[in-house]
Amino acid sequence: MAKIRGAIVVDAERCKGCSVCVANCPQQVIALGKTVNSKGYYYAEMAFADKCTGCVNCAIICPDGAISVYRVKVEN
C-alpha cells in the first residue's frame, strides 16, 4: 500500500515563532525549537518528521511565507 510522506523546510530567519503553523498542523508534526534566530525568535521545526503528510496547511497559514513543503508517495 502506498503511503504519503511529507517534509517541510522552515526558513529560520523569516520565522517569527508565532506558532500558527503548530496549531494548524493536523498531524502535530511542528513545534518551536530550542534555538533562536538572529532576531531572537524561537523558530518552528519538524518535531515529528515521520508523521508529516505534506498537506501544506502549515505553509498556507504561515503569515511570514517561511515554509516550503515537499511530498512524495512511498510504496511499501
Add this chain to the structure above:
Amino acid sequence: MKELRLMKGNEAIAEAAIRAGADAYFGYPITPQSEILEYLAEQNTEEAGGMIVLQAESEVAAINMVYGAASAGRRVMTSSSSPGISLMTEGISYLAGAELPCLIVNVARGGPGLGTIQPSQADYFQSTKGGGHGDYRLLTLAPYSVQEMADFVALGFDLAFKYRNPVLILSDGVIGQMMEKVELPPALPRRQTGEPWATTGKTPDRERNIITSLNLDALKHERHNLRLQEKYRQMEAEDTRYTTNLCHDAEYLMVAYGASARIGGKAVEMAREKGVKAGLFRPVTLFPFPSKALYDAAKNVKGILSVEMSAGQMIEDVRLATECSVPVRHFGRYGGVVHAPGEILEALLQLAADSGQPTACRKGTPLPADQAQ
C-alpha cells in the same frame, strides 16, 4: 500652424493642455476656474485624442488621481482655486516628496477661508514657500495675459519633467476670467517615450520601480532632502524668468506679477507722463524668485513699490532680493478687490515725493484714510 482665437484665460489653459498632449486632467469644480473642466469636458478629449478628463469627488481625490497618473510617467494636470488648492496641499507635498511631475493651476480668489470668488494674489506664500508640510518648493509660473495662460501649459509640463517636480501656474480671477486674443500653438503629438522611473508594470528587463515619499532612515531621508534642495538651486540657476519694462533709466521700480503687473504697467506709463521715471519689474517665476535680476535692476533706483492683491507677501522676497538697500513699500488691495491704475499711480507718486526721506525697511503703506478705523 498657429491659430488666433478670442478666449477666456481659463479656456486658453484647457485648450493649451489638449494641444500640449496632456494625458489626463483630474479636477473638481470651483469658481473662478470651473471653465477649465467644462471646456475639457465639452471637447470630448478622450475620444478626440485620448486625453482622460475626470471630475473627481473632491480636490483631495483629484490631486491623488494626479499622483497615480503621474506615477505612470504621463503628462497630468489639475486646476483649482485657492480653497481647493489648500485641500490639495497634502497631495502636493507627496508629489514633491515622491518627485513626480505634474501641472497644477491655481486661479486664485480672495481668502482666508471661503473668502470670496473675486481675484486675489494672497496665495503667494502658499505657492512659493511650499504650502504643505516639509521642505519642498513648486516651480511657480505667474501668467499675466491670456496668451501666457496658454503658453505656460506646455512650458509647465516641460519644466515638471525636467525636474521631476510639480509645477504650479499661479493665476488669478482676473487673468482666468478675462477674454483676450490668444495665439494657440500647434498640437503636439502625445509623448510616447516611457519614463524609466515610472510604475507601469515591472517587465523582466528592468528592476521594479517604487514611487514613495517615505524613508524610515533619517540619514537617508536627509540625503533625499539635500537632493531636492539641489534641484531647487538648479531651478534658480536655469529657469528663473522675469520681464522688465522701462527699467533701464528708472528711478522708481514697481515690482508686480500677474494681474497686478497688468494694471501696474498702466500706472507706470501714467507716472512717466507725469515726469516720474518709473519702471516695471515683473517676476514670471515666483519660485525661483528672480532675486539676482531684481538686485541688479534696483541698483540705481531710489525706491521700490511692491504691488500685490494681498496684504504684502511677495514684498518679503523683494526685500530679501534687494537686501534692504532700497526703500521698499507695499501697495495692495485685499480680499478680492482689484486695484485701479489710478490708486497705484498715487502710491507711486507718493513714493517719488517721499524719496530722500528715510523710509523704514519694514514699513508698509498705511491704509488709506477712508479705510483706516
Add this chain to the structure above:
Amino acid sequence: MEVQEIINEKNLVYQPSKLLTGAAFNFCPGCGHGTVVRLVMEVVEEMDIQSDVIGISPVGCSVLLYDFYNIDVIQAAHGRATAVATGLKRVLPDKFVFTYQGDGDLAAIGTGETIHACNRGENITVIYVNNGTYGMTGGQMAPTTIPGMKTSTSPRGRDVATMGHPLRITDIVASLDGACYVTRQAVHTPAAVRKTKRALRTAFENQKLKRGTSFVEVVCSCHSGWKMTPLQSNRWMEENMFPYYPLGDLKVMNGQT
C-alpha cells in the same frame, strides 16, 4: 525514507511566491497581514501578470509593501489609495491595479475616496484588511472597532453612545452599482486562507474582464493591538469579530468565476 530524500526539488508542492523579494515581513509575529500580502503575490504569479500589475500601498502596517513585492508599487497618502489607483488605471487601462489598505486607511480617513472609486466602478481590485484597530500607531480605536472593545483611545471599551457604531463599509460598497464583486473573508485557518485566495483570484480576473470594482475584505486579527497571543486573538476574532463581520460573498455579478 529519510527526510533528506523527501526534500528534493521534484517533490516540492509549496513554496512562497517568487514575486516576494525575500525581505522578512515587518508585521508582528502571527499577523494575518503577512498571509494576505503573500496570497496577493501567489495569485499574481499564478495568473502570470507580474509585468502588468501595479500595487498601491497605504499608510498603516502595510505601508512598506514595496519592500516585499518584486513588482512596481506606489505608496499613497493616508486613505487616498483608491484615488491614486483611479488616476493610474485611467491612464493604464490594460494594466492590473490593486490597492492594499487597512481599516483606518480605507474606512476612516479614506471613506470618501473608497466610496467614490467603487461607485464609479473603477476597474481595480481593492484589498481591505480589517482588524478593528489602528495597528501601526499602537492600537487606537478604528471606525471598525466593535462595541466594548478596549483600545488605547477607548480604554474603557468602545461606547457606541459616544463613539459611534462599527462601520461595515463593505456592506456599503456592496450597495454601489460600480462594484461588481464584494466579499468578506479571513485568513485564520487553512480553509479560510484557501477561500481568500480564490476571492483574490476572482477579484483580479474581473479586471481582465473590465467588470468594475472588486472589493475583498479580509477580517484579520491584530494581537499586538488587542494584547493577546496570535492564537488567542484568532479565537477572539471568531467569537467577537465574525458576528459583526460575517464571512461570505456580499455581491457576485452573474457570470463570475
